Amino acid sequence: MTAAPVRRRGRILLSSPDVGGREQELVAEAIASGWIAPLGPMVDAFEQRIAERCGRAHAVALSSGTAALHLALLELGARPGRAVIVPTMTFIATANAVVYTGAEPVFVDCDPETGILSPALLEEALAALQAEGTTVAAVVPVDLLGRCADYPVLDGICARYGVPVVSDAAEALGSSWRGRPAGSSGVMAALSFNGNKIMTTSGGGMLLTDDAATAQRIRYLSTQARQPAVHYEHTEVGYNYRLSNVLAALGLAQLERLDEMIGRRRALREHYAALVDGVPGVRVFQREGDAGDNCWLTALLVDPAEAGWSVDDLRGALDLADIESRPLWNPMHRQPVFTGARGHLDGSADRLFATGLTLPSGSSLSADQVDDVLETMGAFLEQRR
Template structure:
């Protein structure tokens, strides 16, 4: 009989979520309106600080879409986008019929290479258009090279959309991810560090932008006694029930960060004797990762990501390949890519390991046994 499955990053309830869900039912606010939404947004604004105005939405993808729309991205515009990411980062560019220009990663954070970003800007200028935005991702919870990317952004006056879908609680030089972009987004999908079952937020720097985002996310319904619409809107609001889950989850956020970082310490100790396996770690003290997922690069010829994954699979332990870069996807293969394919090499050699905040000692013992089996 197989042992229970160890999942990569399952939801982890804190215990108070039902209180807020019951409140939604008791007050009959089970629509995309209600006190849970208001309080969830306020709680996140207080947590993030730094002029953060939060709009609760149905997904992080919706947040990126609205961010690009608020930056007036239109058909034919260029948007610079990190290639090494989940497809949800890039798809909103196509929603608006804009043109993605994909950029390679650098090796220390696996995120946007500043030199390649500047090369991408120059490429766009040669085509006769300045990019409308730079989408910068903090992959697997690791902050991107903020100083360098912001420098390019300011040099060419191009706004940053900060995709911190995986990086709630991560910091760069003490400042929280989600506060560096002209617009920022965070995801609360079921596998994230805290969840609303599905959902995300758009973080604006001005209260007026929050109001505009809320307007567009509610079908662009005008403030009249009848249904009146003068522009295209979307059904992107978060439900009051989902926001109730988020309120309970927000109460345990710091504990979840602590638990994920303890998982990283576990893997660091476990893998230090393996010359052929490199654990992805913070480059220096400027970076503080929530280590949403712990990831490895397999360097030797004897081991491969396929072999390691097969060994774990046989023991009912979930692992997953790293994100396949956008420029290698059939959907995006005909779009411009700028870089040396560092992210493609990472994809070829990388693997995600179980990293849930509820990872027990028994689970860790099973994982350790599988790791030690790799030596044989």
């Protein structure tokens, strides 16, 4: 039996922020400029460059990706008495944004190979809601773990029912699908710059659109819906959702390094793929067709009947070695907060949750840390062979 390697440093995390000298330089520049409070030249530049990267006419920098989804859904008329379709295989922020508007989230299952919203079940859900007379304010596909949804297919389905699409591209900045960059699809799209994302502004997000009036409206709502008066005057409820100039400086530096960081995550995925190549019942999730993915998180799928062990066994071994790993997203229809919610489900998300395990994928991992993870996994596989 092969012993696991001895840890040489602190806990190895899934996706830590990757920051360095350039980030310090631009943040210091923002502070020295005096633009400390929200908005300023760094915000303007960050919006422009993200819009260019994503092939959009307009971008609005916000406090989170959740804020972007919330405002997008409000603009599309999500409110009590209406429904919004979201994948059940997603992080809860997608569904929470629906609840913030008062609309009902209706959960739809995923393709078992990619984890992306199932076109067949989406059409089933739209037909059922239309038949009962429920207005669907929007469909929100999720670009899961850096894999873009097949928007041409989903857009076509939604167009037949007259329902707009909002792209939740929170996990996919830098990815592409059939030549289209993540964030370029839907009437609006949302990005996230949370601390664990492919690039970070500590916290933050972005709403993308091609419509100038929509961008202007989102800016208005996200700055407390203040009217253009000398005094503070408000005719409707707004939100404190804007990104600060200092955090935008961090984002500008991160954006300069985005392709490099994606390259490091992809190299790590290749290491994992080589490690499990030929191991019965084990494969890298979303491996097929991943040329355009940003490889935000790499996950394994394990068939315990074929492998002779489960993802829980591997997770336990990694945890003993002080290496973080985590199951794929716990589907929304399984969440206690959404008990009783409606869904169109076929068990695919349940199976991915039961058999999937995300592995350390961050671009900030040192060579020694990568070696530690691979050696620990190699020792586990050797023991189980």
